[in-house]
Amino acid sequence: MKNNQGENSPSIKKNTLFNVIKTISSIIFPIITFPYISRVLRAENVGKINFGNSIVSYFSLIATLGVTTYAVRECSRVKNDKNLLGKIASQIISINICTMAFSYFILILCLMFIPVIKDYELLILIQSVSIIFTTLGADWLNTAMEDFKYITLRTFIFQFLALISMFLFVHKPDHYLIYAIISVLSSSGANITNIFYRRRYCKVRFTMNMNWKRHFPPIILLFAMLLSQNLLNNLDTTMLGIMKGDYQVGLYTTAVKIINIVSQVVASIAWVVMPQLSYQFAQKNYNKINKLLHDASAFTVALGLPCIVGINVSAPEIIEIIGGQEYLSAVPCLHILTISMAIGFLNGIYGNMILLPSKREKRFMIACLVSAGVNMVTNYIFIPYFGINAASAMTVLSSMVITIIVTSGIEKDIKFGNIMEMFKAPLMGSLGIIVIAIISKSLISNFWIKIFVVVACSITFYVAVLIGMKNEFAMSMLIPIIQRLSKTRRRKSTL
Template structure:
């Protein structure tokens, strides 16, 4: 039975990896083209819009990717309960999308800087909102990622090609969110058809209070994910407000942060697929093996990239982004610690009954980030580089917090072997 579960885990991890990373991969392969066509100024505008929409994406997701995944995994044999969870989550996302759109339009009409580019912000919001409705939580919980992966990746690849065909000058910068929106919309249509026709999951009536309970249950995960995004989205947002979205410095940071974010995403599917598996099987020995395989090449890769950061950025993004290498170099420690941060998060803490600490660790990190930003502003030493240093410190706080919690609660593991397996990593 354990071998069968491991087989399912491997299969699910592979397709979840392809699905999650494909979005970033297709985005990444267009980055060199975008940076050369748009330049730092217009590329910074698009990056600022994406950073701003990240907040709305978090609101629409509301942590369901974690809470609903766990619920689906626990109730996967009960089709009626799976349908109720699916219905409640999709209804909640619809409600949160409507509220978010009203807020966005209010901001755009109230702030002249946003009103000038309202078309860009609305398009970016639409692409993000449509993507949020992809029922990843359902497929992750059921551990059946193959069909959603094949459909989504094929459609994304086609519409990414549209960017190469139609993005020809800086004034076409709104094509980036436009084609992303079209690709996401078609992917959502095909996935929903699979849910209805193949998985036989339909929207069902909900008992009174079920929707409210679903939202409340996911609230702790929501606040955790908000906190985890403070550094990535807020950094870009702050830079845009400080220097204006079209400033070269914003474009340099966005380019560097995009590469760091893509690298981090390479590890996310492993942790995401382990999460439902670990909840059911508590296989901490497997967790240790995965860490031992991943960490050495990650550290070596970060060291090499740090040495050649500037020429790498110039080669990859264009000569105009040569100096962005200094920003990338500072942010590299974040990539190095990411596998441990992910593995010691929900995959480890949830089966230990300590999932709240995975959330609390990101909240503590967010507090450290906010305090750091405040110090930079009050002491008048705010620059792109000092911002990056504060970010590395705040992200390291997550790892330190989670390691301490695991160490303090090592007695929870059922055998001494399991204790050493996790703590020696």
């Protein structure tokens, strides 16, 4: 069957917009609720929540293996063949259900025999329900079909309901378990609707004919890569909890949450372009590949650079808004983590947009494994002496290790275009943000007025610079809006 993916795929710009909206809606919940939660639950209970999440993340990884990334890649290649799509999707979700059962078996054994996590037993069990929702929902099928409009609407509705529930039911420190339940519904509850919605693509059912020989080797390879990434993302939190206690975890995870909020929005472009990159790599169409990579890189630079600068110039104010004055000790940690975030953007382009779609996940896996090993050893040495600042600095070091390994194996045919042109306008705009922040802080004493002026003026100035310097990303987003407005005016004038 002829595959017309390149022609029939939804617009990258529309999908990027939908995925950014979806990602933003996924992080609006913590943005709005965390200032409230951090004050109601206090740092100790916030630490418990995040320590529990770090433990559950390991078992979630066992349950999902490397299924999500693998499934998006494989299903996107056969998306126009409904029967073959249904067959492959059924095999993958059946494998996923088996690994989920195995994951729960290991989790129960750990809760029974490991004293360190036994004290968090009920909390961890509540948080682990997200594993069931994620597995049965199989959201990777919607991503492979590039149905980001549905994903966005569904996520927004569940986030809104969770937001209301949080303010209705969480009022004192003892309510941290209720908050855990609401967080699970917020983060993964929407996946349950996929069971009914995915029928429009193909028939997905449990099957004993899972074709392990075909699917399992690449899944295991991706699992090793994701395990190392998960260790890298959660090992510092787990080791801080064991070595320094819940309070230090509460401080550290507040800074990490801020970084993750920004990173998720910027990194959302990866899931938009991955299905099409997987197809184009299979066709060895490097002209199309380079165009997709160029556009994704321009998006990352234009959105990521001002965020990095903005966090650094307003770190104390951001921490105080998100957590309150109790969390101001996390400011140096936040500064350090912005370096890791910048390196992470680069790693995301090389790893998630080049190595994975081109089926060279082995190199990415090696990079992540080496990085996780470095992170574990250095955390063990330095966390006892320097606490959260050591954890954040070692995260930067680990990110640099990944960069060195992944960038050394990129094909010569991969070209990103004019890098300097990509950075020119964002750099000028970001310098303006620094100047605006310095002037505003020296002239305005009122906390909230100062924050409003810095944010409003910075956004206005930055967008004006991008448009004034005719930045490629800004113009590509602006021109369709202008064209649509002009069409609307013409229609009105003809009536």
